[in-house]
Amino acid sequence: MDEAPLRPMNSSPRKPQVLKGFRDYLPRSMLLRQRIMTTFREIFERHGFEPIDTPALEYLEILTGKAGENEKLMYHFVDQGGREIGLRYDLTVPLARVVAMHQNDLVLPFKRYHIAPVWRAEKPQRGRYREFWQCDADIVGSATMLADAEIVGIMAEALAAVGLGNAVIHINHRQLLEAMARVAGVDKSRSGTLFRTIDKLGKVGAEAVTRELTDNGISSEAAERILALVSLQGTPSELISDVSERLREDDSAISALAELGELFGYLEAMDLPPARFAFDLALARGLDYYTGPVYEAVVEEPKIGSVAGAGRYDGLIGTFLGRSIPATGMSLGVERIVEVVEEFGLLSTPGSVADVFVAVFPDTIAAAMEIARELRETGINVDIGLQPKRGVGDQLKYADRRGIPIAIIAGSAEIARGSVAIKELKTGEQRDFLITELATGVSEMLAQVEPSAS
Numbered sequence: 001m002d003e004a005p006l007r008p009m010n011s012s013p014r015k016p017q018v019l020k021g022f023r024d025y026l027p028r029s030m031l032l033r034q035r036i037m038t039t040f041r042e043i044f045e046r047h048g049f050e051p052i053d054t055p056a057l058e059y060l061e062i063l064t065g066k067a068g069e070n071e072k073l074m075y076h077f078v079d080q081g082g083r084e085i086g087l088r089y090d091l092t093v094p095l096a097r098v099v100a101m102h103q104n105d106l107v108l109p110f111k112r113y114h115i116a117p118v119w120r121a122e123k124p125q126r127g128r129y130r131e132f133w134q135c136d137a138d139i140v141g142s143a144t145m146l147a148d149a150e151i152v153g154i155m156a157e158a159l160a161a162v163g164l165g166n167a168v169i170h171i172n173h174r175q176l177l178e179a180m181a182r183v184a185g186v187d188k189s190r191s192g193t194l195f196r197t198i199d200k201l202g203k204v205g206a207e208a209v210t211r212e213l214t215d216n217g218i219s220s221e222a223a224e225r226i227l228a229l230v231s232l233q234g235t236p237s238e239l240i241s242d243v244s245e246r247l248r249e250d251d252s253a254i255s256a257l258a259e260l261g262e263l264f265g266y267l268e269a270m271d272l273p274p275a276r277f278a279f280d281l282a283l284a285r286g287l288d289y290y291t292g293p294v295y296e297a298v299v300e301e302p303k304i305g306s307v308a309g310a311g312r313y314d315g316l317i318g319t320f321l322g323r324s325i326p327a328t329g330m331s332l333g334v335e336r337i338v339e340v341v342e343e344f345g346l347l348s349t350p351g352s353v354a355d356v357f358v359a360v361f362p363d364t365i366a367a368a369m370e371i372a373r374e375l376r377e378t379g380i381n382v383d384i385g386l387q388p389k390r391g392v393g394d395q396l397k398y399a400d401r402r403g404i405p406i407a408i409i410a411g412s413a414e415i416a417r418g419s420v421a422i423k424e425l426k427t428g429e430q431r432d433f434l435i436t437e438l439a440t441g442v443s444e445m446l447a448q449v450e451p452s453a454s
Contacts, residue, residue: 021130044113054094060084073120100320108141138329149266163346170280179253184225195284230282351403360385
């Protein structure tokens with residue numbers, strides 16, 4: 001095979017650029033992202049959820065006919081083998097396919113988590129990108145509201161762990177929404193439009209929602225009736241009592257309210273503070289595959305908005321199996337959460353993965369390498385200088401710019417005395433330690449270092 005010709009040095013360079021809606025993540029950004037996702041992973045595993053992963057690409061037929069509006073944003077194409085394929089737009093549809101394919105290998109109820117990127121060809125804006133990460137936890141094979149309560153509890157725990165402990169989890173039930181639509185006189189064929197529009201109530205207000213409903217063929221009388229119902233306020237027990245009376249003739253509504261009553265009872269038994277959740281009759285969630293309780297975590301102060309969503313989807317897996325398997329789950333909005341945590345300084349994050357920098361000089365290279373090796377064996381992350389001819393000032397300036405908190409200066413005079421100097425770069429404090437006590441000294445100084453805010 002002929003080698004590709006070398007580009008002449010005087011040719012015009014290619015413009016470095018990324019596709020709109022896609023991003024590079026530099027180290028400082030990745031450190032915060034990894035800390036947040038590691039926190040979520042630890043919480044999921046603490047509750048017995050196990051990890052899975054799935055291909056980024058699926059057959060197009062796997063991804064279609066299940067998620068309504070999100071499917072319109074799917075990247076899809078015909079590959080070189082003539083197959084119609086698509087990039088996954090969420091992590092729930094692939095989970096349904098996994099359960100159907102591997103049902104004999106899984107023990108139900110199956111508790112899984114999945115942290116991975118997804119792709120949607122939507123209009124990029126703050127907090128919304130065409131490539132973004134989702135962080136999901138789901139329970140497959142349990143129809144009881146105990147499973148939904150665990151999902152809500154984990155959502156609250158995960159958000160609190162990254163500084164969003166004031167998030168309120170709004171809870172509703174899709175069957176209840178459908179019942180309210182029937183009572184209001186909305187034709188079933190327009191229920192999808194109704195749910196998506198009602199879901200905007202908190203963002204755009206009643207007037208705009210009414211206008212959009214009537215513009216989509218729902219009568220003004222029906223729109224007024226449904227808005228009157230979804231605007232009801234009160235504690236969960238008050239609303240369940242009120243709505244039960246208003247919809248007492250609708251068996252589906254009564255069944256949904258009974259499930260919600262059971263769910264709220266479990267949340268109270270879990271000692272989830274009442275201020276952390278609310279019965280919100282206007283919450284719809286846009287995905288078509290939801291069949292039962294739906295959830296959305298919202299932060300009002302500061303005015304952040306939605307940071308996580310969830311819901312029960314008892315029919316989705318059945319589209320692959322031909323029989324229903326109950327399932328419920330949630331998705332944490334990683335991109336939005338990372339932006340909020342960074343903007344408001346909710347978590348402190350080290351500036352570098354390295355805890356220590358070892359300065360290197362031409363006549364102490366072997367000794368510096370030995371120091372680095374011994375520290376690494378104790379679990380300390382060590383970066384070693386790669387420019388031994390540089391002065392100590394330049395090497396320390398490099399380490400400080402990297403965000404490394406501590407530097408070890410191992411010059412020939414120090415090595416001859418069997419000691420080294422350890423310097424905290426932020427404060428300038430410097431102490432001498434015997435090499436035999438170096439690991440202890442480094443650990444002591446690291447314990448005093450305040451990690452820089454992300």
